[in-house]
Amino acid sequence: MATLRAIRGEVPRAIRAASARALEYANPPAPLVRLFALDELPIAIPVLRSARLAAAEWIQLLPDLPPAARTILRNRRDLGPEVQRALESFGPVDFVLPNDASVPDADVRAEAFAEAVDSSTGSIAEPFAGAQNRDMDHSDRIGAAASAGARAQPVAPPAPVEDEGPFEIAEVVARIDAFWRNREETGPVAPPAPVQVGEFRFETDEKGIVRWVDGVSRAPVIGLSLDLAGEAEASQVDGIATGAFRRRAGFSTARMRVEGHSDAAGDWLISAVPVFDPANGRFTGYRGTARRPRSDERAEPVHVPVASPAESLRQLVHELRTPTNAIAGFAEMIEAQMLGPVPEIYRSRAHIIRSEARELLGAIDDLDLAARIDSAALALIPGRVALRPLLAGITDDLSPLLELRGSMIALPVEDLIVAGDRRAVERLLARLMATLVSASGSGERIGVHMATESDQRVAVAIDRPRALADYPGDSVLGIDDEHEDSTLLGTGFALRLARNLARELGGSLTIEPTSLTLRLPAAVNSQVGQAI
Template identity: 60%
Template sequence: VARIDAFYTLQQERAAHAPQPVRVDGFRFETDEQGVIRWVEGVSRAPLIGLSLELNASGDASRADGVAAGALRQRAVFSDARLMVVGESDAAGEWRISGAPAFDRATGRFSGYRGTARRPRREESAAPSIPPPSSPAADSLRQLMHELRTPTNAIAGFAEMIEREMLGDAPPVYRERAGTIRMHARALLAAIDDLDIAARIEASALTLGSSEVTLRPLLSRIADDLAALAELRGAWIALPIDDPVVRGDARAIERMLSRLLATLLSAARDGERVGIAVEEVGALVAITFDRPEALAAYEGDALFNLDDEDEDAALLGTGFALRLVRNIARELGGGLKVTDAAITLELPAMVTKSLEQAR
């Protein structure tokens, strides 16, 4: 009896002093044609080998979500699908996985996925320990957006495979049409992201970071991305000379500026100029955009209620885009103002003091 007690005491001491598994932030994997993981690098293999991307696991077992399963059925590219690994190994926990289909060069047959996994960012992780109140409508909208991403990603992935001739030679007319489909699918994904952000704001579940964002390089990059739209509308963008620095979430600021400028370009007429000016006003930086003539008839806040939807309007409507920009700006500590001649986006300034001011 004494030896048994000593044995159990020793086992408990060993368990108490056992080293905790080292946190791993990423790994690579490959699957077979059935979607079963057969190769892993960068993390313990045992919890992952044999795991299928199909939705065939119980609620308390390791499993992937419907994004990966839907892409597997369509042999499509997928990104940021959820993977939950149970257990206590270094592979345990929540992951975001992305994968691309692989095809045999000789036969063209699907041979599996090659992909990567990463730990979710803070804004992608589960809700905080004290969840904020949310409305059922906002939660339903977020769930709907999640379900729409799967087929839209599949459409974009297939179009890209045809455009790049990954499945074999394709006539130029089919590649051109595939490029058009991919472009529209990407625009639809951007609209889905906008709706998801709007739902997160409604549910008080939007998490934003804080960093330094230099405006002029960001505006220049956005203008380059929207060059095709500006050419289509016959309009042009005048970038500011000054280059102030603002404080806030870099991705949210880029989304706001991109959506606002795209909305104004969509309303611009042939030969019209969309000018951008920046100015530091106290603790804020004011980014002022010229209003196109097509929006001149709408005074003040009436512009936020404009859901015009002719063929040249923004995908979700001018009013929705402006309301989204205004709400994100408020979350960042700024705002959006509308005057007769301009629309002004205000963001917190990154205040720096010179040596003389510091003294």
């Protein structure tokens, strides 16, 4: 900081001003704020408008600031009450311009003060609130001049004052009055039309927000984000740029629209490449160019339809399933020593990895099934499914888990047939049985009972394990966060999935005090003796 203060006078004014503008959104520390705040007012304004300091740091800085700089702070509404009281303690001193050598005459000082008022986008009329003339008193004229970006142009400058003394605010008010009288006679001067620019360059930060622009006005473009398309009436980019940003990929001729009346206003086609830190590979933003569309091109932002949560979940499931299958496949190759001899300890660990991957794949399939049901994308093929062989196969698959839990499954002797998609019925019974076995304890017996309730319904009642007896009714559907829940996605999730899948098959799942009863449409049963 001492070096910066020492060389400040040697740095050109334009470079100091550009540096101050670059710090406007950078949240600079207090010493750097002081360095720019004590510089010339046009240089200090960007930092004074946006700096975020602690109250003690502001209070320490205020006595060193010139009155015009404190005027800018007076118009901020985000400073704390301590800072506001400190500003008020300066009283009318902030509204008197000193007659120093840097501002040699009254006309130049009046113009500098009007510029300060304009830059601070506020009003300096607060100390004159006692004025009662509401048609156009001095305070109103000052506020209007500030909002219009006016510069006081004297019509008849007053006679020079012989003695040295403060430059009173009344002189500024007189010049602003003269400006408005002159404007009423000549009419307002129309601002020149902005020159249309054909191209510009830009850079973004790691969040996709444009932070640097070259070749066009900065204000309309700085702050635009590639991460989120804007409203239809606002400046915005289209879904091509947004999607590429989320993948950290390059994009070409994405569409962007800039609102307003500046030289940047209108439609653009933008292209950019991602930039990564060569030291650690961290994504640091984009560098790109923008150009006006040709006559044969269109540049209206394209809105990519937002995927529903269920569709997004299905995409995530697809991305998870591929690497999990690869992990399970490599673990199986190591366990089977397909690539050469492997020590026993590594084969046992490969077996554990394959088992965990298989369990993870089951959870991924459950998520995919839940997403398909939620998005009405579950395709079912009607058929006839015999329940007894299906339950026997599921019991064989669960034998390692039964041995681990020390429990057993008692299957019924009779066999009934239901109508539905075979894979869906098998998945329903498998997830339901696996969930109940996971909750069973040592020596516990899970009985399965089947019966025909009518010509159109088959009821499959499965005993509830003792661990689930403390959850009356449907409360068992909400025990995902319980510590004793050993399933990957939670017992409640598995039961809710089974209930929803049963509904898709035209049946239901009822939670009863001692059992869970699954009802499915009947097909051809020996007890019925006829086709339904």
